Amino acid sequence: MIEMRGVTIRYGDTVAVDDVHLTLPTGKIYGLLGRNGSGKTSLLSALASYRRPNRGTVLVDGVEAFENPRVMRSTVFVRDTLDLNDSDRVRTALDVAGWLRPTWDAEYALKLLDIFELDSRKRVSALSRGQRSVVGVVLGLAARAPLTILDESYLGMDAVARTLFYRELLADYLSHPRTVILSTHLIEEVADLFERVVIIDRGRILLHDETDALRGRGVTVTGPAERVTAFAAGHTVLGEQSLGGVRALTLDGRLEPGEIARGEQAGLTFGPLGLQDLFVHLTSQRLEASR
Amino acid sequence: MSVVTSLLRLWRPMILWFAAILVAVEVVAVAAISAAGPVRFSFWLVVAGAAALYWPLVAGILLVSMFFRIFMANGMTRHEFLRGMALFALGVTVVFPAVVVVGHAVESVVLGLAGHRAESYPVFRFGEAAAEYFHLLPATAGFVTSGILITAGFYRFRPWIGVLLIAPGSLPGLAGNGLIEVDDSGQLTARLPYAVALTVVAVAVVLGCVATHRLLRDVAVKRSAT
Numbered sequence: 001m002i003e004m005r006g007v008t009i010r011y012g013d014t015v016a017v018d019d020v021h022l023t024l025p026t027g028k029i030y031g032l033l034g035r036n037g038s039g040k041t042s043l044l045s046a047l048a049s050y051r052r053p054n055r056g057t058v059l060v061d062g063v064e065a066f067e068n069p070r071v072m073r074s075t076v077f078v079r080d081t082l083d084l085n086d087s088d089r090v091r092t093a094l095d096v097a098g099w100l101r102p103t104w105d106a107e108y109a110l111k112l113l114d115i116f117e118l119d120s121r122k123r124v125s126a127l128s129r130g131q132r133s134v135v136g137v138v139l140g141l142a143a144r145a146p147l148t149i150l151d152e153s154y155l156g157m158d159a160v161a162r163t164l165f166y167r168e169l170l171a172d173y174l175s176h177p178r179t180v181i182l183s184t185h186l187i188e189e190v191a192d193l194f195e196r197v198v199i200i201d202r203g204r205i206l207l208h209d210e211t212d213a214l215r216g217r218g219v220t221v222t223g224p225a226e227r228v229t230a231f232a233a234g235h236t237v238l239g240e241q242s243l244g245g246v247r248a249l250t251l252d253g254r255l256e257p258g259e260i261a262r263g264e265q266a267g268l269t270f271g272p273l274g275l276q277d278l279f280v281h282l283t284s285q286r287l288e289a290s291r
Numbered sequence: 292m293s294v295v296t297s298l299l300r301l302w303r304p305m306i307l308w309f310a311a312i313l314v315a316v317e318v319v320a321v322a323a324i325s326a327a328g329p330v331r332f333s334f335w336l337v338v339a340g341a342a343a344l345y346w347p348l349v350a351g352i353l354l355v356s357m358f359f360r361i362f363m364a365n366g367m368t369r370h371e372f373l374r375g376m377a378l379f380a381l382g383v384t385v386v387f388p389a390v391v392v393v394g395h396a397v398e399s400v401v402l403g404l405a406g407h408r409a410e411s412y413p414v415f416r417f418g419e420a421a422a423e424y425f426h427l428l429p430a431t432a433g434f435v436t437s438g439i440l441i442t443a444g445f446y447r448f449r450p451w452i453g454v455l456l457i458a459p460g461s462l463p464g465l466a467g468n469g470l471i472e473v474d475d476s477g478q479l480t481a482r483l484p485y486a487v488a489l490t491v492v493a494v495a496v497v498l499g500c501v502a503t504h505r506l507l508r509d510v511a512v513k514r515s516a517t
Contacts, residue, residue, distance in 0.1 A: 045512075067368045083363070096365055099296075
């Protein structure tokens with residue numbers, strides 16, 4: 001169990017993380033979602049003991065995580081900016097991980113480099129943004145650390161590389177179950193990986209729940225614009241999209257079976273709530289819309 | 292693998308290249324000087340003696356700026372890194388002056404055998420090796436401590452605070468080199484009685500170590516080198 005108790009992180013007058021209480025059962029894939037500057041990286045830095053909270057504590061299996069060798073050894077935190085020197089070769093980075101990390105799988109690291117077609121003889125300074133992210137992903141996954149934290153690890157990766165990353169992450173998670181925390185802005189792209197979702201906004205946790213439960217919190221109604229609008233009367237609208245005469249509205253809350261049946265008779269189709277719509281609704285005051 | 296062992300493996304290529312360059316410069320320079328006549332000073336004491344100050348200073352700077360976050364990112368705690376760094380710095384402090392003394396011995400013997408030693412050349416004597424070593428060691432210890440401490444100041448604080456901390460951070464190095472030294476003519480100098488000077492340097496080094504510990508024991512792992 002990973003617990004944050006009253007964690008507050010400040011940078012001068014700015015409060016990045018504000019009295020966060022969070023309990024994360026282990027052995028799951030978490031999605032950490034938040035807008036730019038919402039406190040995601042600060043929260044993850046505290047979780048990984050990269051930063052000591054100004055107030056509060058982080059506990060892993062009941063013991064304080066900060067400066068705890070056992071906890072540090074079983075945590076890997078890959079930031080969007082790699083913690084490597086530009087002059088290092090990729091191979092050196094992997095070697096160091098092998099020397100220091102008891103759970104490091106060198107064979108798997110080489111396999112990942114092969115999958116992502118990355119030359120280990122290259123220096124970090126010679127890598128593109130996407131290739132640097134690949135190195136981060138390799139370091140994160142091959143560490144096989146019980147707590148794996150990946151902070152926007154996809155930056156600069158093309159669609160193929162991102163797909164390979166998600167595939168490898170899921171495959172490795174299934175063969176070596178552990179706690180994975182993914183921070184991302186590409187919500188819909190990764191949403192299927194998440195077992196639980198944590199949404200942070202202005203340093204506070206807005207929401208922490210099972211992904212399936214979140215999807216069940218609302219419904220997407222699609223159909224002819226005027227019929228969809230009429231159907232949505234009286235419901236809170238979380239998001240909307242229109243194309244030609246077709247409109248899709250994301251509605252908050254569950255619908256009664258009778259309502260759905262009536263809607264289907266009127267030619268409307270119903271789908272689960274999009275995680276991104278929920279995220280936008282919860283974290284954006286300007287876009288908040290209601291009927 | 293421990294922090295100090297990993298540091299040694301990481302530094303091995305740098306150390307080997309540096310040693311190779313130092314030896315190459317020594318061989319070429321001494322050959323050129325002796326071609327013009329008997330050698331009047333120890334080129335090795337000039338070059339390696341200076342290197343025994345500035346290489347540890349640079350090593351101290353790099354230990355914090357290049358390696359701290361790498362070890363943190365690979366599951367080490369700050370205290371484990373500090374212990375490993377202290378052992379590595381101790382190794383530099385102990386070994387570097389020994390290399391200078393051994394190099395002086397080799398240079399002296401080779402020039403003697405070749406008959407290229409002038410009267411003023413500081414001939415190496417085994418009986419004085421320990422004294423030469425212990426006149427080099429305090430400055431090496433001071434410079435490596437200063438390198439680590441000054442960089443720790445920059446790492447912990449904003450750049451302008453780091454600049455302000457350069458002065459106190461350089462005290463161990465200044466004490467080591469200012470109070471006890473070996474010059475290129477092999478002259479051993481202690482500007483205070485040796486025991487007093489050594490004590491002053493030791494106090495400066497210990498205070499530097501304590502200050503480094505205070506600066507890095509709970510520092511946030513930054514995204515950049517400093």
